Amino acid sequence: MLYRPGSSAVHRLPAQVKIVCALLAVVCVVATPRTQFWAFGAYLVLLAAVWAAAAVPVGHVARRAVIEVPFVVVALVMPFLGGGERFRFLGMSLSEQGALAGWNILAKGTLGVLVSLTLAATTTPRELVVGLQRLHAPAVLTTIATLMLRYLEVIAAEARRMRTARISRGHDPRFLWQVGATARGIGALFVRSYERGERVHLAMVSRGWTGRMPDGGTTAGAGAWLAGLTPVVLAATVLAAAVLLR
Incomplete structure (x- = not known):
């Protein structure tokens, strides 16, 4: 079960707000230059703050992040198979480009999975569907x-x-x-x-089915959007700093 019941402010946010925020957060992570290692640490700190606000234990997310294991294996293999300049690490000859590519997959893939799990942990499946409907999905x-x-x-x-x-x-x-x-x-x-x-x-x-599910979602006001987008604004700030310092 991905959803963790709760009554936190994160749980009470309308689903459409959380979907948009999760999507924008993933965009920020993907757009971050791979050589700005500190930025990925900052994203992880922001995620940890959201977990704390939602009262979601780290273990709840970590156990379900095991789904990422195949991508981790690919990332660990790339330094051995990549080309270009090589360097020595623990007696092994590794590719510099392969190591950066593996780090890129590992860091961005892990953060993307964690963002998705955070959304699933604070939003029921039905709320996700209603949120997509509110966002005018097909x-x-x-x-x-x-x-x-x-x-x-x-x-x-x-x-x-x-x-x-x-x-x-x-x-x-x-x-x-x-x-x-x-x-x-x-x-x-x-x-x-x-x-x-x-x-x-x-x-x-x-019974009169028209091809569209009834809309029973919660309307998102300005306050909900402001609260939901706060972590995204911080993530965008980290992205801007990472791009400028590259």
């Missing part, structure tokens, strides 16, 4: 996301029931020769989900 996108969130638990429950039925009939998913039964179960789950989706769509159309 109606098809928000509708698909809403229906996916609403019926994902239904499909998961159906999958659990099918698994229980298979096990009660002697199926043991731990053995390799049972992979065929597992594959057939996945196919049956897809067919059932498709049929359920058709029934749900017909029910929605019969």
Whole structure:
């Protein structure tokens, strides 16, 4: 579960404000010159301040940042495979350009993941969808996301029931020769989900469905935008200083 319930000022901000702020923060991180190492530390301090304000423990974010491991592996390999001038470090010959490229991926990728996790930790999935709708995202996108969130638990429950039925009939998913039964179960789950989706769509159309989800979000006032954009203004200040000092 990415969302961490809370009643902080960050949690109470309208979702559209947090989405815009997260996007602008990532833009600032990406636009920062890779050689300005101090700037990435400043971004991390700003993120830590947001975590403190939202009462989100560092461990909550760190455990979920493991998703970035493949990019970390790529970043660690690049100093060995890069070309150009080389330098010695701990008895190893490393590429200067490769080391900078790896640092660029590691620093910006990590901060981007942390910003996304911060947004997810302080905003429920439904609020995210409503925020996108408030930002005039394509109606098809928000509708698909809403229906996916609403019926994902239904499909998961159906999958659990099918698994229980298979096990009660002697199926043991731990053995390799049972992979065929597992594959057939996945196919049956897809067919059932498709049929359920058709029934749900017909029910929605019969009740006056117009192709757009109802708007139940919170309107963002000037105060909310000012509070939400404060960290972004600080990040933009860091970016401007990093560009000038390059």
